[in-house]
Amino acid sequence: MDAFLDLVTAYPTSVFTTINLIIVGIWLIMALGLLDIEIFDFDIDTDIDIDVDAPDADITGGTTFLSTLGLQGVPFFIVLTIIFFVSWLITYFSVKYLLFWNNFESLRYILGSGILVVSFLVSIPITARLIRPLRKLFTKLNHAGATATDMMGKQCKVRTSKVTPSFGEGECNNEGASLILKIRADEKYQLSKGDLVRIIDVDKEQSVFQVIPEDEFGINNI
Numbered sequence: 001m002d003a004f005l006d007l008v009t010a011y012p013t014s015v016f017t018t019i020n021l022i023i024v025g026i027w028l029i030m031a032l033g034l035l036d037i038e039i040f041d042f043d044i045d046t047d048i049d050i051d052v053d054a055p056d057a058d059i060t061g062g063t064t065f066l067s068t069l070g071l072q073g074v075p076f077f078i079v080l081t082i083i084f085f086v087s088w089l090i091t092y093f094s095v096k097y098l099l100f101w102n103n104f105e106s107l108r109y110i111l112g113s114g115i116l117v118v119s120f121l122v123s124i125p126i127t128a129r130l131i132r133p134l135r136k137l138f139t140k141l142n143h144a145g146a147t148a149t150d151m152m153g154k155q156c157k158v159r160t161s162k163v164t165p166s167f168g169e170g171e172c173n174n175e176g177a178s179l180i181l182k183i184r185a186d187e188k189y190q191l192s193k194g195d196l197v198r199i200i201d202v203d204k205e206q207s208v209f210q211v212i213p214e215d216e217f218g219i220n221n222i
Contacts, residue, residue, distance in 0.1 A: 012112035013095055016088035016119070023081050033161045033193045070128030073135035082130055086123035091115055150174060154199050156183060156211060163191040163211070170197060170211065182208040189213050 008017045029035045071079045094115045099108060156170035163170075163185045170183040183199075185191050189212065198217035201210035 007092060007096055010095075011109060012116045013088065013091050015116060016084055016091055019084050020088055023084060026077075027081070033159060069124055071124070071131065074131045074138055078134070079127060079131065082127045083120070083123050086126050086130075087119045090119040090122055094119065151181075151199050151202065151209065153217075155214065156181065156197050156199065156209075158183070158191050158193055158195045158197060161193055163189070163195075163197075168211075170209075172199070182206075183211045184208050185211050189216070 007013055026035065095112070098115070099111060151172065151174065154172050154174065156172040159169045159171055159180070160167065162168070163183055164187050165184050168183040168185065168191070170181050172179050172181055181199075183197065184203075185197065191197060191211075191213065196214040197211035198214055199209045199211055200217070202208070203210070
């Protein structure tokens with residue numbers, strides 16, 4: 001155990017150890033609904049959100065770059081998580097079995113820096129292969145047969161700690177499929193996690209849905 005801790009806290013493994021600890025912290029914050037995964041995505045085609053206007057969607061430079069590397073179709077933060085975890089594994093075992101003989105600190109830093117770079121580069125094609133099954137899953141979620149018109153009036157449950165004109169996420173059921181949507185609402189409603197809302201409008205360009213509270217929806221439709 002001591003040998004393991006020495007390796008993961010020493011250069012170069014410590015670099016990826018630190019990054020992975022930060023990533024774990026971010027995942028915990030997102031699990032609590034205090035952060036939205038969408039802020040890490042380049043555009044709607046790499047989100048877990050429903051694609052409401054796919055035929056007209058523009059492919060950005062970021063998405064094109066990810067496609068070239070084979071990293072498209074999965075939320076970008078998930079891709080980053082896998083890349084840095086794989087990089088950590090490669091670095092850990094490289095140091096353990098390749099640098100065990102080296103007692104020269106300066107040479108260790110030079111070789112360690114090389115291992116860092118190589119580990120990161122090698123992790124990219126490995127990640128591209130690992131996310132293939134996930135890509136199919138997210139493609140199914142993105143194209144579950146729902147259109148903007150289908151979603152109008154649908155009930156959703158708020159997943160984030162709040163919903164504002166610029167932030168929010170909700171879970172909506174459509175014909176048995178559970179969809180994660182970007183939702184927006186006026187701050188006067190003070191929506192919070194677990195609240196029930198109804199979709200009243202959609203912004204196709206941003207792929208976000210305008211919502212109001214369930215009780216407000218009933219009043220507006222009397």
